[in-house]
Amino acid sequence: MPLRPKILAVDDEPMNLVIIEELLGDEYDVTTLSDGQATLDTAKRLKPALVLLDIMMPVVNGYDLCRMLRAERTLKHLKVVLVSANAKIEERVRGYEAGADDYIVKPISPDEFRAKVRVFLRLKSVEEVDEFRSRLLTLLAHExxxxxxxxxxxxxxxxxxxxxxxxxxxxxxxxxxxxxxxxxxxxxxxxxxxxxxGGQVSMECVATDCVPLIHQAIMSAHDRLATRGCNVEIDGPSSLVTSVHPGHLFTVFESLLDNAIHFSRRGDCIQIRITADPMQSFVSFIDRGPGIDPDRLATLFDGLDVSDIKHHSSAPGLSLAIAHGLLSAMGGDLSVESSPGCGSEFRVTLPRVQEPLGAVR
Structure with a gap:
């Protein structure tokens, strides 16, 4: 089942956020913020499809927030709509100059509001697909x-x-x-x-113990580990149950372990750290390799960047993009912390458990 599009609504007036949730909550995954200062960090973490910004907020206003969002390279397809009670033409123009895609005047017309949200989400999808096709063709030409x-x-x-x-x-x-x-x-x-x-991959998630999948990935990588003289240490509980697609999560673990092997030095120890929490759990793959250039971190999971072509053919480029895409589609996330010469830690954030799970696979 495909995930619902994510929308981030920012307004210092709680009642306005309640109205937006009532209008959009049944169809979209709506996150609300009353603190404008947290907008950029929240948007970078959530990767929403659309941000709804109030203009008149303390500390930082909607225009400045819009400029900050537009300056963030990882959010270039993000749609930003300003929402304000000020209907003056000069304020609308100021909003467009700040990078807003639209300017909606309060009080909101529910039907028009929903229609505009649908239009901008559709536009975002079309833009992403067009760019993906173009960049994929470029990558194919190189590869x-x-x-x-x-x-x-x-x-x-x-x-x-x-x-x-x-x-x-x-x-x-x-x-x-x-x-x-x-x-x-x-x-x-x-x-x-x-x-x-394109949302064409089945994402039927079931209650799954993730730890056996980690061991399966290690067994699958036995020959590659032996060739590099590397070993794997697992730190954490012997069981970790969450709701995922077992086959896709195995693909994620296999890709991350393969990436760690690829960049590890001969004889290195690769760590897999399992962190269990009642609401959110993590699995980290830690290597002692050369680390990642900070300039590459922002687009590491893109998979289509031909500026550093050596990361594609050998497996890591597209495999990391696939792992990130699969986790996002299952309601999880993949992040990385790295610096040159200090190795890398790829952290799998498993989907949040929201209700009791059934039989475990």
């Missing part, structure tokens, strides 16, 4: 070069050489197979990411 070269060059040699030993033929055939496998894997990942972004 296909190496595996196609691995296929065409040895194929040309095979077709042009009449006298060649069986050993050389097998070697060239192996290079072709490696290139084709790499190409197939990349296309599979790109297609899966597109399906996640």
């Amino acid at each position: 296909l070069r190496t595996p196609l070269t691995e296929i065409f060059a040895p194929a040309e040699m095979l077709s042009g050489q009449d006298s060649m030993s069986d050993a050389d033929r097998r070697k060239l055939a192996g290079i072709i197979y490696s290139g084709a496998t790499r190409l197939h894997r990349f296309i599979d990942r790109a297609s899966f990411l597109a399906s996640i972004r």
